[in-house]
Each structure stands twice: as structure tokens, then as C-alpha cells.
Amino acid sequence: MLDGKSADKIKYVPISDTTVSRRISDIAENLELQLVSHLQTAGEFAIQLDESTDISNCAVLLVYVRYVHEDDFLEDMLCCLTLPTHSSGFEIYRVLNDCIVGKYKLNWANCKGITTDGAANMTGKKSGVVTKISEAAGNDVTWRHCFIHREALAAKGIPDNLRGVLNDVVKVIxxxxxxxLNSRLFELLCLEMGADHSHLLYHTEVRWLSRGRILTRVYELRMEIHIFLLEKKSSMASLFCNDEWILKLSYLSDIFSKLNELNLKLQGKETDVFRHCEEVEAFKKSIMLWQARLAVDQPLYYMFPTLLQHIEEHNNTSEETMKKLKCDIQLHLHSLSSSFEQYFPEENLKNIRDNHWVKDPFAFEKPEAVIGLNLTPDEENELLHLTSDTSLRIRMRSSPLSSFWISVSKEFPHLSKKSILLLIPFTTTYLCEAGFSTLTKLKSKERNRLNPTADMRVALSSCKPDWNKITKDKQAHQSH
Known part of the structure; x- marks a missing residue:
């Protein structure tokens, strides 16, 4: 009907907001049906859940699920639910049960793992979500306290002398x-002095990497900050002339940077409990090594590069100051070691080590090595046959751990089932935390009345929309 030029112009005419909303709902419905179908076929699944508050002060519960699909685990957003009133354990379970059992027709007995933070509404002994789900499942559901939350809690214990430095840094920032005005003037000063950075970073308790980054940035800009505070005639300028305070700042910058490194290793998708336990255990051993290095008469500080560099650049640091610093560091490392032992107790790590055959079954080829693994006779027999198969050894080297055990489910059903039950629970609530970041982008101040359920499904789903089914089932031109 139109010439080519006019047709090209029509392509750029935007569709109405009602049409966009309807299409998002159609896609979300299709993705939801696919997910429920997969879960009903898979049977066993594990969930991670977390609760937060959005821009309009609505309590939102985000739930992710992990299940066996085809030849590997698949992780997907199960649901994004609004809590109408309280965010108590009972209310969270009621809303969650209405969705999973009432709407999706899934069975709690198939839930083999729950991962949450350590909040009382999640872990309460009488009315916590974990307790309620365990009662409904009728079996021993594996509960795991998120590794990232535990690491963040373990890092909070700081001796008063060092905590004072952190508080001073926050005040300066x-x-x-x-x-x-101060922010603009400081930026100009940094540019004039040729600094690597021109901005400071805010400290936020709920952000996992906050402390390490803000301390490192303040140390790197310490000269610029000192000059700026002098120009403003601030009493805090004297802090940056205090060598003892700067030494403590450099140490805190190093230790929290190392905690950040551990935190980053615990983040990500498709993680397994063996790798996370190994990372935590390695960090605990590192703390013990650092303590041993400081316990000698001539302590070594190579493990804290920023602190070591500062000491080497300022040879005039008094011996008394170094002794005080050494005591403060030893006290902090002892506190850190105790906290990690509290949140990652040895018996929990030992339980994972006892099942190390799941990660490396071919390390138990000899019959005498199988005896101490606490396996049933059927499982022992299957393990000996598995370790004798050279082709399986090659397959395990080239496949993800979960994929390998799923692939041998027909040949070795007992070992496969036990391995899957150990691997399927999440170790962190990372996916929920990342999902809430998506929620803050979708439900902004300008869109505070948005019901984000469909939008979150489209943004976060691992399934691909079935476009043929969507276009076939929906009327081409609906009236508004």
C-alpha cells in the first residue's frame, strides 16, 4: 500500500505501552509453563530464596530453583512473589506454599535442598521457612547457610583500635x-595532582566488597585527601600525618582486599559445594600461616603488600610503633580465625571431605580405599566398577561434575543418586542477590507502581520463549 520510504518510517513508530506490557506477560507465561513442565518431569529440585524491599517499600520474595534437565543441572528463577503484609517466616512460607504447591502443583517431598541467609524468619526453629518446608517435605531437607553471607559475617569482627581507623575513613569520605561542592573541588585537585583516581567510594554495609574497595581508594589518595582537608582546615587532616594511623589503614586495605578475593571466588552461577569448601579451607589455612609469620622475632609482612611497601618507603617508623601494629594485626587475625571457625566449623567441612569420592571417584580404585567411605554394599560395588572403566575417566575430565554423575545414572544408579543429592543444593544466594539488582533497574522511582513478576521472569529466565506457540495462541490484534 505504501512506498518503501514510507514503510521504513512506519517501522520506527513505537508500539503502545499496553501492547508492550501484554507481550511481556505473554512471554512470561510461556516461560513459566516451560519451567513448571521441566520441574514436574525432573522430580527432585533445590531452591535458594531471599527477601528484600523494593523502591515502593513492598516486601519481595525471590526464589531460584536448580533441577536436573536433560544432561546437567539447570538454574532458573522459580518465582518473584510480593508479601502483602509481614515478612515473617510463617507469612513467607504461606505465600511460597500457595505458589509452589497450589499453583505449580509441585511436591515439597521433591525439595532436597534449601539455601538462605541466616535471618530468623528463615532459620527459626519453630516458624522459620526452613523448618516449615522440612515439615512439609517429610524428610531431611539439606539446609545451607549462604557461604557469602557467612564470609561477610565472619569479616565483621574488628578490634577497637582498627575499627577506629575504619570509622575515621568513613567520616573523611x-x-x-x-x-x-567538596566533591567537585576534590575531583579538580586529584586531576591537577595527576592521581590515578578522582573520586572516593561510599561505604555501604550491605555491599560485600565495600570495605576493601573504600579502604584501598583512601590509601591510594591519602596525599590528595590530606591536602584537601588542610585547605578546608579540617581537624581530620592530622590523621594523614599520623604514621601509626596510615600503617593501620594500609593493613586494613590489604586484609579486606584478601577478603574481597575470597568473596568473589564464592560468587557466580553453577557452583558446587566442594569448590566453595576448598576456597574457605584454603583461606583459613592462610590466616594460620600469617599468624605464624608474625609470631617470630623478625616478623614478615610479605602477605600484606600495601603495608610492606609503606614500611619500606618509610624507614623512620619507630620500633614501638611497629610493635603496636604487630599486636593489633595479631589480635585481628586471631579474631578473624575464630569467626571463620564459628561460621565454617570443621565438622561441616569434614562432612564434605568424607564425600570427596564424588569429586574424584578415581582416587579410590583400590578396594581397601573404598572401605572407609561409609558407602552401602551396592554403592561400593558400583564405585569399584566405575573406577575400572577407562572411558569414564576420560569423560569425567572433560565434563562438569554434575553432568558426569547425571550421565552415569543408568549404569550406576545408587552412586549417581547419592552424588546428585549432594551436589544439587545451592551453596549461596548469589542468584537472588543478582536478581534483586535486576529488580532495582526494572522497578525504579519512575515506575514504582509496576508489578515486576512478569518483567523479572522475562529478564531472568534460563528458558527460551517458544515463539511459535506464543504467536499461535495469542490473537494478532487485540482491542484495548
Whole structure:
């Protein structure tokens, strides 16, 4: 009807917001049907869940699921639910049960793992979500306290002398960044002095990497901050002339950077409990090594590169100051070691080590090596046959751990089932945390009345929309 030029112009005419909303709902419905179908076929599944508050002060519960699909685990957003009133354990379980059992027709007995943070509404002994799900499942559901939350809790214990330095840093940052004028002037000063950075970073308790990054940035800009505070005639300028305070700052920058490294290793998708336990155990051993290095008469500080560099650049540091610093570091490392032992107790790590055959079954080829693994006779027999198969050894080297055990389910059903039950529970609530970041982008201040359920499904689903089914089932031109 139109010439080519006019047709090209029509392509750029945007569709109405009602049409966009309807299409998002159609896609979300298709993705939801696919997911429920997969779960009903898979049977066993594990969930991770977390609760937060959005821009309009609505309590939102986000749930992710992991299940066996085809030849590997698949992780997907199960549901995004709004809590109408309280966010108590009873209310969370009621809303969750209405969705999973009432709407999706799934059975709690198939839930083999729950991963949450350590909040009372999740872990309460009488009315916590974990307790309620365990009662409904009628079996021993594996509950795991998120490794990332545990690491963040373990890092909170700081001796008063070092905590004072952290508090001072936060005050300095708030003084500069709390004023738009101060922030602009500080940026100009950094540019004039040729600094690597021109901005400071805010400290936020709920952000996992906050402390390490803000401390490192303040140390790197310590000269610029000192000059700026002097120009403002601030009493905090004296801090940056205090060598003892700067030494503590450099140490805190190093230790929290190492905690950040551990935190980053615990993040990500498709993780397994063996790798996370190994990372935590390695960090615990590192703390013990650092303590041993400091316990000698001539302590070594090579494990704290920023601190070591500062000491080498300032040879005039008094012996008394170094002794005080050594005591403060030893006290902090002892506190850190105790906290990690509290949140990652040895018996929990030992339980994972006892099942190390799941990660490397071919390390138990000899019959006498199988005896101490606490396996049933059928499982022992299957393990001996599995380790004798050279082709399976090659397959395991080239396949993800979960994929390998799923692939041998027909040949070795007992070993496969036991391995899957150990691997399927999540180790962190990373996916939920990442999902809430998506929620903040979707439900902004300008869109605070949005019901984010469909949008979250489309944004986060691992399934691919069945476009043929969507276009076939839906009317081409609906009236508004």
C-alpha cells in the first residue's frame, strides 16, 4: 500500500505501552509453563530464596530453583512473589506454599535442598521457612547457610583500635562526598595532582566488597585527601600525618582486599559445594600461616603488600610503633580465625571431605580405599566398577561434575543418586542477590507502581520463549 520510504518510517513508530506490557506477560507465561513442565518431569529440585524491599517499600520474595534437565543441572528463577503484609517466616512460607504447591502443583517431598541467609524468619526453629518446608517435605531437607553471607559475617569482627581507623575513613569520605561542592573541588585537585583516581567510594554495609574497595581508594589518595582537608582546615587532616594511623589503614586495605578475593571466588552461577569448601579451607589455612609469620622475632609482612611497601618507603617508623601494629594485626587475625571457625566449623567441612569420592571417584580404585567411605554394599560395588572403566575417566575430565554423575545414572544408579543429592543444593544466594539488582533497574522511582513478576521472569529466565506457540495462541490484534 505504501512506498518503501514510507514503510521504513512506519517501522520506527513505537508500539503502545499496553501492547508492550501484554507481550511481556505473554512471554512470561510461556516461560513459566516451560519451567513448571521441566520441574514436574525432573522430580527432585533445590531452591535458594531471599527477601528484600523494593523502591515502593513492598516486601519481595525471590526464589531460584536448580533441577536436573536433560544432561546437567539447570538454574532458573522459580518465582518473584510480593508479601502483602509481614515478612515473617510463617507469612513467607504461606505465600511460597500457595505458589509452589497450589499453583505449580509441585511436591515439597521433591525439595532436597534449601539455601538462605541466616535471618530468623528463615532459620527459626519453630516458624522459620526452613523448618516449615522440612515439615512439609517429610524428610531431611539439606539446609545451607549462604557461604557469602557467612564470609561477610565472619569479616565483621574488628578490634577497637582498627575499627577506629575504619570509622575515621568513613567520616573523611562523608565529609568530602557528602557535599557536592567538596566533591567537585576534590575531583579538580586529584586531576591537577595527576592521581590515578578522582573520586572516593561510599561505604555501604550491605555491599560485600565495600570495605576493601573504600579502604584501598583512601590509601591510594591519602596525599590528595590530606591536602584537601588542610585547605578546608579540617581537624581530620592530622590523621594523614599520623604514621601509626596510615600503617593501620594500609593493613586494613590489604586484609579486606584478601577478603574481597575470597568473596568473589564464592560468587557466580553453577557452583558446587566442594569448590566453595576448598576456597574457605584454603583461606583459613592462610590466616594460620600469617599468624605464624608474625609470631617470630623478625616478623614478615610479605602477605600484606600495601603495608610492606609503606614500611619500606618509610624507614623512620619507630620500633614501638611497629610493635603496636604487630599486636593489633595479631589480635585481628586471631579474631578473624575464630569467626571463620564459628561460621565454617570443621565438622561441616569434614562432612564434605568424607564425600570427596564424588569429586574424584578415581582416587579410590583400590578396594581397601573404598572401605572407609561409609558407602552401602551396592554403592561400593558400583564405585569399584566405575573406577575400572577407562572411558569414564576420560569423560569425567572433560565434563562438569554434575553432568558426569547425571550421565552415569543408568549404569550406576545408587552412586549417581547419592552424588546428585549432594551436589544439587545451592551453596549461596548469589542468584537472588543478582536478581534483586535486576529488580532495582526494572522497578525504579519512575515506575514504582509496576508489578515486576512478569518483567523479572522475562529478564531472568534460563528458558527460551517458544515463539511459535506464543504467536499461535495469542490473537494478532487485540482491542484495548
Amino acid at each position: 562523608n565529609t568530602i562526598k557528602g557535599s557536592a
